[in-house]
Amino acid sequence: MNQTTAKLMDGTAVAARLYEQTAIRAAELRETTGVEACLATVLVGDDPSSATYVRMKQNRCRKAGIASRSIVLPASTTTAELVQAIRELSDDPAVHGILVQHPVPAHIDERAAFEAIDPAKDVDGVTMHSFAAMAFGLPGFQSCTPGGIIRLLDEYDVNLAGQHAVVLGRSPILGKPVGMLLLERNATVTYCHSRTKGLPELVAQADVLVAAVGKPDFVQGEWLKPGAVVVDAGYHEGGRGDVDQEAAARVASLLTPVPGGVGPMTIALLLAQTVDAAVALSGPGVRHAAEDTRVQ
Amino acid sequence: MNQTTAKLMDGTAVAARLYEQTAIRAAELRETTGVEACLATVLVGDDPSSATYVRMKQNRCRKAGIASRSIVLPASTTTAELVQAIRELSDDPAVHGILVQHPVPAHIDERAAFEAIDPAKDVDGVTMHSFAAMAFGLPGFQSCTPGGIIRLLDEYDVNLAGQHAVVLGRSPILGKPVGMLLLERNATVTYCHSRTKGLPELVAQADVLVAAVGKPDFVQGEWLKPGAVVVDAGYHEGGRGDVDQEAAARVASLLTPVPGGVGPMTIALLLAQTVDAAVALSGPGVRHAAEDTRVQ
Structure with missing residues (x-):
């Protein structure tokens, strides 16, 4: 039996460096184009831990200089209503990333909700398009x-x-x-x-x-x-x-x-990809994080 | 060492039964709705074995009572021209299935060509949508x-x-x-x-x-x-x-x-899925083959 103690992979430290880099890129985007990267969060129902996760993500956005928009819908929301709300965010040019907090109430078709996200704004990587892009090594969000x-x-x-x-x-x-x-x-x-x-x-x-x-x-x-x-x-x-x-x-x-x-890496990547989306949707001029295979 | 001889899985026989079932469903569709299931094949360039494969598929269509439409484009076709041709088939209500013969010439972006296929007509199962549907167990073509x-x-x-x-x-x-x-x-x-x-x-x-x-x-x-x-x-x-x-x-x-x-199973499934697509695109009334997990 190998008694060596494993080296721990410090996600908090790696995430901190990624946040830093993301904040710099968000600021560059704002300065060069006037565009403020914006993440829309969609929360359905009143599950307290889901609400906490959404709040954590919004706090992190604020610290990184990313705007956030919060959509909160009652637990009684239908699939059609949720899909409609997400489509509006997909069509809204001021929104660059869309996060639908998982899980949604059991009566909602979560896949239908995910597929209402424009793949160009799927910064949480939940659409069928994003999955296939990951599987095929094509450009897209992870x-x-x-x-x-x-x-x-x-x-x-x-x-x-x-x-x-x-x-x-x-x-x-x-x-x-x-x-x-x-x-x-x-x-x-x-x-x-x-x-x-x-x-x-x-x-x-x-x-x-x-x-x-x-x-x-x-x-x-x-x-x-x-x-x-x-x-x-x-x-x-x-x-x-x-x-x-x-x-x-x-x-x-x-x-x-x-x-x-x-x-810690999960939210850090969400924010990095939100800036990637904002850059891609706002035209060229700022380097895309996906060009790097690792955090600098 | 086990000296038993393996039982051979007879794809020719299983495919023959699937063709038979497909021909019956194509006839039912024609009789109940007047719709003739139609597969469009797209061949780019003059690779002889690709041409043979396309001809085999068209022959099989004819035998199963499925119409086929043949698009043949020169090897010099650009990605944009090919995408345009496929989009026209995607938009054509008389076409239910689209097959882009693989491989296309090296200068063409094959993925862009595949993605021009409406997922509802992707009877060869090559789009990102179809891949994710297979991976997630969702309705779609295989x-x-x-x-x-x-x-x-x-x-x-x-x-x-x-x-x-x-x-x-x-x-x-x-x-x-x-x-x-x-x-x-x-x-x-x-x-x-x-x-x-x-x-x-x-x-x-x-x-x-x-x-x-x-x-x-x-x-x-x-x-x-x-x-x-x-x-x-x-x-x-x-x-x-x-x-x-x-x-x-x-x-x-x-x-x-x-x-x-x-x-033999490959072309048999292509035809079965072409009828599935025609049924789905032509409204209800005919049983969908995907409801069965096995050939009857």
């Missing part, structure tokens, strides 16, 4: 958690080519896109999920593991290959992740802590 | 070879849930979508490709192998898990596949032959 994970791996010089990456989870905004982004980086990619048989043996093959199962402490330390790179995309009460962090720290070479690993 | 593979596996009662499916290849119209369709069927899915390390060991784990690498006899019999289901999506001169067929037949439980396995 889903924020998957894109944040890739940036974090880049920051820690993880060379993905030829590595076996195992993704636990297959949601449309996390598991599926992160697997496609890893495949685009030439990793061999295995998707595991609730129906997978022999999960510990598959996890044991992972040079890079991305855990996105939504179950606290699900991944056991003894499942891991010694020296693996472990990305824990979970967040549960009491600061637990999807991985048994204490055990993983004794086996992995690199590990994202919870909190302070993947989480 | 890429024809991947969709044909799944239908063939269904016909031979292969239960994919919990099985480890290994896909060799990651092209946008074969490897990537077939992996997503297998994942939707609850298989554990591993994508391998030219940069994968330790390929034989990964192939050895496959309960279901899909070979789509484009190299004759690439997959060796000794790599295979005894009893594996082997789908060979390759076709090379002299009737070779991507798998060493003779060796695989001694190890696999089920095997698609070359020719006569995957190949």
Whole structure:
């Protein structure tokens, strides 16, 4: 058993540098074109943690010099009403990015809501267009958690080519896109999920593991290959992740802590992509962040 | 070594039944609505094998009572001209399905051409919309070879849930979508490709192998898990596949032959989806083939 303590991937620090760069780009855009990058958030219903997430995103926008517009709709909103509200934002030239806070109430067709977002404003990377762009290596916005994970791996010089990456989870905004982004980086990619048989043996093959199962402490330390790179995309009460962090720290070479690993990267990428959208929608003259593969 | 001879999956026979069913549905549509299902084929340049493929598809249409329209453009066609021609077909109410014969000449942006296809007429399943629909389990058209593979596996009662499916290849119209369709069927899915390390060991784990690498006899019999289901999506001169067929037949439980396995299913699904599109675009009254998970 390898007793070395894993190096922790400091998402808070990497996100802070990305925020800084984003604020500079937002200011450059304002100075050169007069355009103020603007993120519209759409919140349906009164789930307190969703409201908190939206507030966090708006606060971060303010600090980065990005305008935000807040749309709050009652829990009784219909799919058609929500789609209409999002379409208006898609058509509004003063809005550059649109975030629909997940989850929406159960009676709403979330996919219909997502597809009402103009792909040019899909800074949260939730549309079918954005997913296919990620899968095919085409220009477009990345889903924020998957894109944040890739940036974090880049920051820690993880060379993905030829590595076996195992993704636990297959949601449309996390598991599926992160697997496609890893495949685009030439990793061999295995998707595991609730129906997978022999999960510990598959996890044991992972040079890079991305855990996105939504179950606290699900991944056991003894499942891991010694020296693996472990990305824990979970967040549960009491600061637990999807991985048994204490055990993983004794086996992995690199590990994202919870909190302070993947989480901070998600909002940081949302804001970076909002400025990307504003730049793209406001004409040339400001460098596009997507041209860089890593945070400067 | 298991000396049992693999059962061959007879794509020709399964495709014949699908053609029959498609012809009946095309006739029903014509009788109930007066609408003649119509596939438009777009061929750019003078590659003889591409011309042959297009002719095969048109012949099959005629036999199934599906109208076809043929657009042939010179090799010097620009992307803008091709996009314009495809947009006209997308806007033409008499056309229900559009097939752009792959590959187009190297100077053309094939993705731009594909994206000019209205997703409602993307019966070859090549648009970004269709890919995301396959990945997310949403209504839409399947890429024809991947969709044909799944239908063939269904016909031979292969239960994919919990099985480890290994896909060799990651092209946008074969490897990537077939992996997503297998994942939707609850298989554990591993994508391998030219940069994968330790390929034989990964192939050895496959309960279901899909070979789509484009190299004759690439997959060796000794790599295979005894009893594996082997789908060979390759076709090379002299009737070779991507798998060493003779060796695989001694190890696999089920095997698609070359020719006569995957190949025939591709055009059969193209035609079935053309009638699906015609039905959907012509209003209700005729049953949609996608409602069935298997050929009757």
